[in-house]
Amino acid sequence: MTQLVLFNAFNGLVVGAFYALMALGLSLILNLSGVINFAHGGFLAIAAYLAYSLIPRVGFWGGLVIAPLLTAVLGLVVERLLIRRLYGRDPLYSLLLTFGLAYVFEDATRFLWGAQTLPYPVPPSLTTPVSATFFFLTGYRVFMVLLVAVVVTALFFVLARTRLGIRIRAGTQDLETVSVLGINVRVLRNLNFGLGVYLAGLAGVLAAGMLGLEPTIGSSLIMPSFVAIIVGGLGSLPGTLLGGLLIGVASGVTTVFFPSASEAVIYVMMAAVLLVRPHGLLGTAGRTA
Amino acid sequence: MSHDPWNPKLTRRTVLKGAAMAAAWQLAPRGLSRAFAAEPVKIGFDDTLTGTYAANGKNTLIGCQLAVDQINASGGILGQPAQLLVEDSTSGDAGTAVQKARKLIDRDRVSFLIGNVNSALSLAIGQVSNEKGILHVVPGGHTDAVTGANCHWNVFRVCNTTQMEAAAVSAELIKAGKRWYYITPDYAYGHTLQDGLEKEAQKLGGIKAGADLAPLGTADYSSYLIKAQAANPDVIVFLTQGADMVNALKQAVQFGLEKRFHLAGAQQELEALEGLPPEARVGTWVFEWYWKQPNVPHLDEFVGLIRKKTGKVPTARTWQGFASVWSCALAARSAKSLDGVKMAKAMEGMKLPPEVGLMPDPPFYRPGDHQLMPTLYVGRAQAQGSEPEDLFKVTRFLKGTDIAAPVEQTGCRLSWPHT
Numbered sequence: 067m068t069q070l071v072l073f074n075a076f077n078g079l080v081v082g083a084f085y086a087l088m089a090l091g092l093s094l095i096l097n098l099s100g101v102i103n104f105a106h107g108g109f110l111a112i113a114a115y116l117a118y119s120l121i122p123r124v125g126f127w128g129g130l131v132i133a134p135l136l137t138a139v140l141g142l143v144v145e146r147l148l149i150r151r152l153y154g155r156d157p158l159y160s161l162l163l164t165f166g167l168a169y170v171f172e173d174a175t176r177f178l179w180g181a182q183t184l185p186y187p188v189p190p191s192l193t194t195p196v197s198a199t200f201f202f203l204t205g206y207r208v209f210m211v212l213l214v215a216v217v218v219t220a221l222f223f224v225l226a227r228t229r230l231g232i233r234i235r236a237g238t239q240d241l242e243t244v245s246v247l248g249i250n251v252r253v254l255r256n257l258n259f260g261l262g263v264y265l266a267g268l269a270g271v272l273a274a275g276m277l278g279l280e281p282t283i284g285s286s287l288i289m290p291s292f293v294a295i296i297v298g299g300l301g302s303l304p305g306t307l308l309g310g311l312l313i314g315v316a317s318g319v320t321t322v323f324f325p326s327a328s329e330a331v332i333y334v335m336m337a338a339v340l341l342v343r344p345h346g347l348l349g350t351a352g353r354t355a
Numbered sequence: 356m357s358h359d360p361w362n363p364k365l366t367r368r369t370v371l372k373g374a375a376m377a378a379a380w381q382l383a384p385r386g387l388s389r390a391f392a393a394e395p396v397k398i399g400f401d402d403t404l405t406g407t408y409a410a411n412g413k414n415t416l417i418g419c420q421l422a423v424d425q426i427n428a429s430g431g432i433l434g435q436p437a438q439l440l441v442e443d444s445t446s447g448d449a450g451t452a453v454q455k456a457r458k459l460i461d462r463d464r465v466s467f468l469i470g471n472v473n474s475a476l477s478l479a480i481g482q483v484s485n486e487k488g489i490l491h492v493v494p495g496g497h498t499d500a501v502t503g504a505n506c507h508w509n510v511f512r513v514c515n516t517t518q519m520e521a522a523a524v525s526a527e528l529i530k531a532g533k534r535w536y537y538i539t540p541d542y543a544y545g546h547t548l549q550d551g552l553e554k555e556a557q558k559l560g561g562i563k564a565g566a567d568l569a570p571l572g573t574a575d576y577s578s579y580l581i582k583a584q585a586a587n588p589d590v591i592v593f594l595t596q597g598a599d600m601v602n603a604l605k606q607a608v609q610f611g612l613e614k615r616f617h618l619a620g621a622q623q624e625l626e627a628l629e630g631l632p633p634e635a636r637v638g639t640w641v642f643e644w645y646w647k648q649p650n651v652p653h654l655d656e657f658v659g660l661i662r663k664k665t666g667k668v669p670t671a672r673t674w675q676g677f678a679s680v681w682s683c684a685l686a687a688r689s690a691k692s693l694d695g696v697k698m699a700k701a702m703e704g705m706k707l708p709p710e711v712g713l714m715p716d717p718p719f720y721r722p723g724d725h726q727l728m729p730t731l732y733v734g735r736a737q738a739q740g741s742e743p744e745d746l747f748k749v750t751r752f753l754k755g756t757d758i759a760a761p762v763e764q765t766g767c768r769l770s771w772p773h774t
Contacts, residue, residue, distance in 0.1 A: 073581045081575050102373040157369050165376060172405075182410040183601045183630025193634075195611050201584065202577050204609045276609070277574050278601030278630050282406060286574045292374045300367055321578035326541045326568040328578065336374075344367060 067322075074318040077202050082314020083214040084269065086307045088287060089294035090221065091265030093306040096295065097238045098258045100157050101149060104164035106266050106291065107284025108171025113137040113267030114274035114283060115179050118186055126189050134267030141263025145256050153255070168285070176281040183278040192275075210272050217268065218307060225303070234258050238301070290317075293336045299349020308347060395436040396693065398423070398683055399459030401470035401480055402494070406446025407572055407597045408472045410626045411672045415494050416441065417665055418676025419469060422711075426684045432466075433687055439680070444471055446597075447542075447571055449479040456480040460487045466693045467492065467683040472672070474498035474544035481510045488695040488772065490702075492682055494675035497622065498543040499551070499765065502726040506767035509699050511682065511725040513675045515643055515755070516765075517544065520621040521551030522758045523731040524641045527751075529559045531617035531639065532589020537566035538579050538603060539594045548594050548621055564588035569595065569603075576603040580610055593620040593638075601630040608635040623736060625670040628746040633738035642732040642747055644671040644714070647740075653710040668744045674713060678727075681711040682720075696772060699725075715752055723762035723769070728755035 088110065095103045117133035124132060144167070152160040192205040225231035233254055237244045245251045273283060290313055298309025313332040320331040339346060400419055403412035419439055426437045440463050444452035452471060459465045460483065468484045468491040471477045477496025484491035485507040493501055493512040497520065502512045515523075528535065535556055539545040545568070553563055565586040567579050573595075580603075583591050591612065595603045600623075607618055613635075623640030646658050646668045657677070661669040669677075682702065687693055690701035703722040712718050718729040734749040 070582060070585050073585075074578050077577050077581055081577065096370070102370060104373070104376070158372070161369075161373050161376065176405075176409065180410075181404075181413050182626055183598055185630055185632045187632060193609050195609075201610050201612070202581055206609065273574075276606065278598050278605060280598045280601075280630070281409065282572075282598070283574075286572055289374075289378065292370075296367075296370060296374065300370060318578040321567070321582060325579065325582070326570060329570040329573065340367075340371075 070322050071319055073200075073202065074322050075315050076200075078315035078318030079311055080203070080207050080211055080314070081318065082311035083211050084272065084310075085287075085290045085294050085314055086310025087214045087217065087265060087272070088269040089291040089298075089306045089310050090218065090303060091262040091269070092291050093295050093303055094234075094265070095259055095262040097301055097303075098234055098241075099149070099153065099160075099255050101152075101160040101164065101259075102157060103262065104161060104288070105144070105167035105171060106164075106262075107286075107288035108168045109137050109141060109263045109266040109284070110270035110273065110287065111175050111281060111284035112140065112171055113270035114186070114279055115175050115184075117271045117274060118179070118184055118279055121187060126187065130268075130271050133271050134264050137267035137270070138260045138264035141266075142256055142260040144263075145259040149259065150252065150255070168288075172281050172285060179281075181281060183280040186274040186279045188275045206275055210276075213268075213272070217265070221265075222303070230254075230257065290332060293332045296336050296346060297339050299346025301350060302346070302348040305346055305348030312347075395438040396432040396687070397463055397465040398437060398439050398467045398469060398680060399456070399463060399465035400439055400441045401444045401452060401455045401459060401468060402442075403446045403472045403476075404441075404443035407599065408446040411472045411495065411597060411624070412443075412446075414626065414670050414672035415469075415472060415676035415679075417661065418494075418669065418673040418678075419680045420676075421660060421664065421673075422677045422680035422684070426681070432684050433691065433693065437680075437684060440465060444473070444476055444480070446473060447476070449476055452476040453479050453483055456483040460484070460489055465489065466687070467680075469494060469676070469679050469683075471496050473542075474501065474547075475542050477501050478505055478543065481505065481507055485509055490683060490686065490695050490698045492679040494679040495672055496544070497548070499547045500543070502724040502765060502767060504766040506724050506765070506769060508725075508769045508771045509695055511699075511702055511720050511727070513678050513682070513727050513729075514671075515622075515641075515729070515731065516726060516759065517548035517621070518551040518760050518765075519731060519755060519758045520641050521548060521555045522760075523733055523753050524619070524621050524639065525552060525555035525559055525561070527639045527733055528590055528592070528617075528619055529556070529561055531619065533561045534564040534586075534588040535561055535590045535592050536564040536583045536586050536588035537592045537594060538576070538583060539566060539568050540596060540599060541568040541570050544596070545594050552592065552594075552621065569599070571599065573599060574602055576606045577610070579603070580607055580612060584610075584612060584615070588616060590617045590619055593618065595620075596622065596624070597627065598630075600624075600627040604631055604635050604638075608632075608637065613637050623747070624672070625668070625744070625746060626672065628736055629744070636736040636738050636746055638736050640734070640736060640747070642671060642734065642749070643729070644674040645732050645747060645749055646670075647745055648713075648715065648732075648749070648752075651713060651715055654713050656710075657713055678707060678711055678713075678718075682707070685711070716754060718755065721759070721762065724765050724767040725769070726759065726765075728759060731755060731758060
């Protein structure tokens with residue numbers, strides 16, 4: 067039993083790392099632009115399908131690199147043409163817009179690639195378990211966790227050290243002052259949105275290798291990401307990371323004892339956090355983004 | 356603070372509203388309806404065109420459309436053209452499915468109702484069709500109750516019951532070992548299927564090594580698989596369907612579990628096998644219909660027509676849609692009426708003609724519970740057959756009449772309206 071719990075906790079970390087990757091992109095956009103990007107799952111699905119179409123030409127690794135970048139470009143365009151117009155209005159406007167976009171993206175993938183699940187090829191080198199005991203750690207999952215670790219480290223490095231990152235963080239604190247200091251806030255928000263969508267795209271390509279590739283792949287993964295943000299604390303990227311890992315572990319461990327509640331448990335966690343610590347585990351009390 | 360364009364007031368409450376909307380979105384109806392102007396005999400289609408079972412619902416629809424074309428080419432229904440009205444029931448929202456059924460019956464005045472892939476939705480809309488006295492054919496909702504405890508005089512079912520599938524596959528599964536571990540979707544279909552398999556296993560000396568209920572739409576099955584392997588069963592029985600089946604099997608094979616356990620289940624579908632990478636097309640299963648059968652008249656013609664229409668071979672779902680719509684037309688032609696009761700009486704015991712049945716023995720609707728008695732196809736999934744789309748090797752053809760529990764055991768008591 068102990069082994070079962072430990073295995074599931076460990077496995078939950080792997081799954082949680084994936085939730086975190088998706089949630090971080092959402093969180094970035096939320097923090098700087100105040101947009102709850104409902105279309106995040108849609109971007110995720112589009113990246114996965116793009117990679118699927120690219121693989122015959124550029125291979126698995128090529129798909130992994132190119133598809134999220136293409137999706138990020140789509141993100142830049144969507145921000146420029148649609149979302150930008152709603153900044154400064156009640157956040158519910160952008161919420162409704164991205165809500166509609168999520169439908170459009172889901173049906174677009176269904177229209178272009180069909181409703182049926184597609185087989186997403188993964189190189190054989192990644193599909194075998196790395197050890198007989200830890201059979202659930204396939205090369206693919208180890209690779210995924212390492213990639214998430216690298217991406218998260220790079221993201222925090224960019225935010226902490228680079229000019230763009232410092233501006234994004236400053237903008238998150240006080241966008242008006244940043245603007246007064248002569249920084250082009252429009253470009254900043256545009257790039258930040260693209261960066262967030264890039265993370266969604268990366269999560270999408272990774273998900274396609276583990277799960278079946280079908281049009282609802284994004285909508286089934288978006289709720290855990292929202293929960294991760296709320297549990298971790300609005301406005302805190304480390305909090306989002308922590309939230310993602312926590313719900314992954316909670317869901318995994320619950321499977322051992324009460325499997326049919328493995329999905330419900332993350333919402334119970336969210337409710338508990340909201341009641342006891344409404345600003346989330348690492349969020350700042352009273353914050354409005 | 357007054358309105359500040361730089362700092363949209365995004366509070367935790369707004370984010371919570373957003374999360375609530377996300378939840379609502381997953382449950383929301385995804386509209387796809389087509390209305391036509393003329394007043395022919397209308398057939399209402401209320402099935403899963405979006406969500407987990409979208410591929411199954413769409414293939415059912417393709418079969419329905421072909422049947423309507425053929426019916427109209429052969430004189431229509433009682434001299435009037437047949438027309439298909441299409442509604443999306445969603446894959447799991449009973450409220451939407453019922454609302455669409457009511458819309459089709461009350462507003463569009465359909466004479467027949469077709470649906471649903473999802474068992475729970477089949478039961479829900481069966482309630483509505485019964486209340487309205489509309490002939491209702493269930494193409495693909497398998498839970499026993501549809502033609503069992505919750506059977507209705509107006510409801511007929513084309514697909515197998517879960518009991519039939521369990522009985523068909525058990526004799527093969529027991530050869531792989533006695534200890535079975537179930538991974539079961541947490542809704543009507545999964546519950547009755549697992550129940551059926553447990554009963555069959557018991558008869559054959561099999562033992563339940565464990566079972567887990569997974570919520571419908573579970574994306575990550577790794578935690579379930581960890582639990583299943585810890586129980587050290589002989590067979591891991593996957594009862595999930597649609598995208599869930601693909602997710603579960605794909606992960607099991609990535610974990611190398613197919614080398615340590617026999618991976619199997621009851622119902623398998625071409626839609627799922629096509630979505631799996633070749634190495635994950637493994638295991639013992641039942642198909643409800645297959646596009647490659649020896650010596651079945653009209654089969655090649657049907658496969659050819661669907662190929663021409665879609666570029667792909669028909670799946671069991673395509674055939675179910677096809678047989679469902681044809682059954683409606685045949686019932687009306689036989690009853691010479693569109694009256695629900697008269698058509699239902701005509702359908703009792705009705706044999707499907709060879710060009711509709713497309714099985715070794717002509718399937719028929721059993722009087723007493725209105726369950727179609729078809730052929731069941733037991734066999735193994737294969738990475739690659741003689742043709743790219745030949746992903747299943749049928750090893751045994753079983754007769755529905757030999758497999759299905761007798762009517763007395765189904766719990767069905769048909770209660771006809773007083774006429």
